[in-house]
Amino acid sequence: MHPLPNRRDVLLCGAGLAGLSPTLAQDDQTGGDPLGSMQYPGLREQTIGKAPARFNEQVSVKGPAFADDAMNVPLLVDARGLSAVGGGVARIKVAVDRNPVRQVLDFEPLLALPMLAFRIRMEQASPVRAFVQTRDGQWHVGGIWVQAAGGGCTVPGVTRADGSWSKTLGQVQARFFNNVLEGSRRLRVRVMHPMDTGLVAGIPAFYLEDLQLQDSAGQVWFKLALHEPVSENPLITFELPPQTLSGLRLVGRDNNGNRINTEVGV
Template sequence: MTMDTLRRRSLLGAALGAASAPLWAADDPTGGDPLGSMQWPGLRKQYLGDAPMRFSTAVLVKGPAFADDAMNVPLLVDARGLSGVGGGVARIQVVVDRNPVREVLEFEPLKALPMLAFRIRMEQASPVRALVQTRDGAWHVGSSWVQAAGGGCTVPGATRADGSWSRTLNQVQARFFNNVLEGSRRLRVRVMHPMDTGLVAGIPAFYIEQLQLVDGAGAPWWRLALHEPVSENPLITFELPPQNGGGFRLTGRDNNGNRIDAEVSA
């Protein structure tokens, strides 16, 4: 075999090898998703577009291995691992791949820590995602697979079924706790609301759209946009720095324009 023949074969092998890698990546129907979800490529395009992103273990999404009550699935999202990355966390968006309404909530920590706990409705077993954008514009995605009994988005809540929601609508309960282990202050907020998904016959979508915590000077400490899959009577836990200053107000509204306004004592 001549040197020219060896050279031609070497160049051909290199060309075929270079072509095979991007072809394999393009043929991956899950877009490299570690959970193997067929919905992920469309979900990424819808929410992230062409922005740079990576799957990151610094973004923790914790839920039950199996959710017995699909209308109240507890979740914890913790992005504190990104506090020193890209200028810090700008916002956290939570989505569920296989829910009929994918958007759950969007959280801007502002002066709060980039973590929160809450409950959601799930229609079926699905990956749950936390899409975390740092201030440099990059996205960091944490994911968890949650098994669920199903049907959580398409049945009425308890207060809708018994009619009691109208007597307690937008009432607020809030309390601070000292978190000794974490060195922070924990704020737990409950707002009474049926959070109707609009997927039950004869019951239109009716849910809290916006919440924010403001201090005595009117400066916001966090902002939260909610969507239909958040559970009835939302119970949400936040972490704030240990020194919170004076009193706060919780303000917001639902999608029918009903206002939420309550004092939160520090």
């Protein structure tokens, strides 16, 4: 278990730590991290640069206490609590402190709700973070500890191991669900792709880089940039406004230039 310090002691990270004396702030090697991770200051800089970030309970990250399958760790990130803060949510960045590839995804909700569910690979037990930027430029951070057996980033996926990935590459399954969450329509998308991390001998990094949902007028409803730790055959759940239009298309590409362009039926 990782006990949380008093919340008043961890409100601000970056230039200094709220509620701590200068001596204690200098001695704190975690940047005031409520999860107590020594890797947090470096992860924060890698993810958002030198910008300050506030730990905020309105950024919810949910996942299993222990991940039985380190190659498919389910996560839910929900930043709806910030919808009325700073002009609303502009983007969500997800990162893992102790993964060899730390960056997981970068989500711009645009017309979607600021929440999504997905699965990732984890190499070992680690905090998982969501960095949320509101439209006023401020960053807010939430996270959880996930215990994992490990090795999820350094072994080949099932379809890579059996060679079946090439037969299904780029295939898309998409389905809407109504009345699951009040005030939205749920879109669940699966894109068939091996999502190779590049950390398995003889298998270079090969992963989806970009997904967008567009309507018939070319308006973009969300943008999603993905990185290597997203699980094989990504299954991602989005929440869209209830007045979703017809003529939606999921478009994107992987790091080898293979294209995704599929109609999403309503």
